[in-house]
Amino acid sequence: MEKRFVYADNAATTRVSQSVLDAMMPYLAEHYGNASSVYSIARTAKRAIEEARGKVAAALGAEPREIYFTSCGTESDNWAIKGAAMKLAAKGKKHIITSNFEHHAVLHTCEYLEKHGFEVTYLPVDSMGLISPEQVEKAIRPDTALVTIMYANNEIGTIQPVAEIGKVCRDKGVLFHTDAVQAVGNVPINVKEQNIDMLSLSGHKIHAPKGIGALYIRKGVVIDNFMHGGGQESGKRGGTENTAYIVALGQAIEDAVNGLDAKAARLTKLRDRLIDGMLKIPVSRLNGDPVKRLCGNVNVSFEAVEGEALLLRLDLKGVCGSSGSACTSGSLDPSHVLLAIGLPHEVAHGSLRLSLGDDTTDEDVDYILEVLPGVVQTLRDMSPVWNGGR
Amino acid sequence: MLYSDKVLDHFSNPRNVGEIEDANGVGEVGNAKCGDIMKMYLKINGNTIEDVKFKTFGCGAAIATSSIATEMIKGKSIDDALKLTNKAVVEALDGLPASKIHCSVLAEQAIKAALSDYYQRQGIDPLPIVGDIGECEACHLHE
Numbered sequence: 105m106e107k108r109f110v111y112a113d114n115a116a117t118t119r120v121s122q123s124v125l126d127a128m129m130p131y132l133a134e135h136y137g138n139a140s141s142v143y144s145i146a147r148t149a150k151r152a153i154e155e156a157r158g159k160v161a162a163a164l165g166a167e168p169r170e171i172y173f174t175s176c177g178t179e180s181d182n183w184a185i186k187g188a189a190m191k192l193a194a195k196g197k198k199h200i201i202t203s204n205f206e207h208h209a210v211l212h213t214c215e216y217l218e219k220h221g222f223e224v225t226y227l228p229v230d231s232m233g234l235i236s237p238e239q240v241e242k243a244i245r246p247d248t249a250l251v252t253i254m255y256a257n258n259e260i261g262t263i264q265p266v267a268e269i270g271k272v273c274r275d276k277g278v279l280f281h282t283d284a285v286q287a288v289g290n291v292p293i294n295v296k297e298q299n300i301d302m303l304s305l306s307g308h309k310i311h312a313p314k315g316i317g318a319l320y321i322r323k324g325v326v327i328d329n330f331m332h333g334g335g336q337e338s339g340k341r342g343g344t345e346n347t348a349y350i351v352a353l354g355q356a357i358e359d360a361v362n363g364l365d366a367k368a369a370r371l372t373k374l375r376d377r378l379i380d381g382m383l384k385i386p387v388s389r390l391n392g393d394p395v396k397r398l399c400g401n402v403n404v405s406f407e408a409v410e411g412e413a414l415l416l417r418l419d420l421k422g423v424c425g426s427s428g429s430a431c432t433s434g435s436l437d438p439s440h441v442l443l444a445i446g447l448p449h450e451v452a453h454g455s456l457r458l459s460l461g462d463d464t465t466d467e468d469v470d471y472i473l474e475v476l477p478g479v480v481q482t483l484r485d486m487s488p489v490w491n492g493g494r
Numbered sequence: 495m496l497y498s499d500k501v502l503d504h505f506s507n508p509r510n511v512g513e514i515e516d517a518n519g520v521g522e523v524g525n526a527k528c529g530d531i532m533k534m535y536l537k538i539n540g541n542t543i544e545d546v547k548f549k550t551f552g553c554g555a556a557i558a559t560s561s562i563a564t565e566m567i568k569g570k571s572i573d574d575a576l577k578l579t580n581k582a583v584v585e586a587l588d589g590l591p592a593s594k595i596h597c598s599v600l601a602e603q604a605i606k607a608a609l610s611d612y613y614q615r616q617g618i619d620p621l622p623i624v625g626d627i628g629e630c631e632a633c634h635l636h637e
Contacts, residue, residue, distance in 0.1 A: 408551060409551070410529050410530075410551060410552050410553050410556070411529075411553075412495070412553035412554055413505070413552065413553050413554055413556075413557060416502075416505060416506075416554045417506075420506060429529055429553070430528070430529045431495075431529060431552075431553035431554075431555075431593075431594075438529065449526070449527040449528075449529070450526035450527060450529070453526075453529035485511075486508065486511045486512075486548075486549055486550060486557070487531075487549060487550070487551040488522065488531050488532075488533040488549040488550065488551055489526055489531055489551045490551075
């Protein structure tokens with residue numbers, strides 16, 4: 105097969121789609137008015153923002169007034185967690201429950217709060233990366249302010265029993281936040297049916313540009329503001345609205361939800377074929393749950409090779425992927441997610457995440473399966489720890 | 495991670511990969527926990543390093559530093575090899591990202607470990623000649 109470009113890192117970011125581009129472009133140079141102003145081009149912008157808010161709300165089964173636009177998923181996580189913590193600390197509730205394999209936007213926010221007098225329980229996930237509602241129930245205390253558990257994991261794709269965890273929290277009167285940055289557009293979500301009080305999402309994972317996100321806050325839930333400023337977003341999130349990007353998010357989430365069933369069915373098939381093919385490479389293992397898994401997520405470890413080297417070799421073949429090795433995590437330790445599911449350091453170093461998306465084709469999967477065994481073998485041939493698979 | 499063209503060249507086409515069956519000096523440094531292991535094989539004749547090969551488990555920089563280090567000592571005298579510093583390796587590669595400097599340290603240490611092994615096999619105490627190789631600083635942070 106001829107060399108081709110295969111983008112298999114859709115969990116990192118996605119290409120901005122044509123329909124999103126078409127929707128957002130008029131709001132850069134044409135309808136550029138400040139949505140808070142009174143004249144015509146400003147009103148056009150304001151209307152577009154409210155229309156986008158409606159689309160985001162519809163995608164989540166929420167009401168438009170429960171949707172607040174932010175700059176990204178990280179901001180949404182920071183706002184939800186710090187805002188709830190600050191609000192409830194005043195009532196003496198200074199305990200937070202999360203998992204030990206959250207995204208850093210959640211983990212580092214919790215660690216920050218620990219430095220400021222909050223107590224955080226980090227629930228351990230099982231070897232598949234799952235948290236049980238019973239674990240959450242047992243950890244809830246009279247002073248628990250918030251439970252924050254990610255909807256689907258960014259590295260290994262595990263999908264949590266969100267509705268059940270939400271139910272436990274609702275019954276106990278504890279706020280439940282979920283980081284759904286990886287889930288939105290990949291699994292059906294209904295915040296009401298799933299007992300979700302707050303939900304973070306990001307635009308660039310679903311074909312909108314980087315730099316736009318949203319936070320759903322159930323009506324009746326009051327948390328402190330995070331971004332203090334003007335009266336935008338019902339006075340809860342200051343800062344002149346990024347109209348074009350808000351429109352982009354609205355379009356992207358509408359597209360994602362409309363095509364969800366077909367996309368999930370198509371990608372699940374591609375994903376499982378890719379996993380089966382990759383596991384034919386000797387001494388490899390699938391990381392994460394084989395079934396309770398995002399439709400586009402593949403995460404496999406290859407012993408005796410290092411992840412960054414694997415990525416660079418794949419790049420030479422035109423394939424873009426990612427890894428949880430120390431060298432790619434920017435620290436000395438491999439990914440906390442892979443360590444959380446019990447992988448030894450040396451196995452975690454050899455992990456490869458390929459995340460499929462709307463643009464991924466059958467031919468892409470064929471190509472990956474054609475080049476990957478050779479790439480792994482080349483690196484194993486030069487590895488002093490490779491013993492031939494014995 | 496922004497690598498120089500030289501790093502990418504040595505990573506993509508590593509020189510002197512493999513093992514030397516009749517090597518008379520072999521050294522291994524690093525550990526799997528850190529994600530870097532380098533093994534150097536030397537064939538020394540008299541005072542000359544006639545052949546050198548390596549095997550490395552590690553990232554792009556680890557493979558590139560191993561590769562260029564073998565080029566820098568092949569055919570040279572033991573004295574020259576002993577003088578090879580990690581800094582020289584970094585310069586030869588037109589620089590390394592800050593987080594990858596430890597890979598160049600490993601390359602220097604792997605050569606010294608192989609030379610120590612060579613002296614030991616000759617019944618000579620390597621310490622006064624090769625010096626204390628020490629351990630990778632990054633590895634200590636794991637403990």
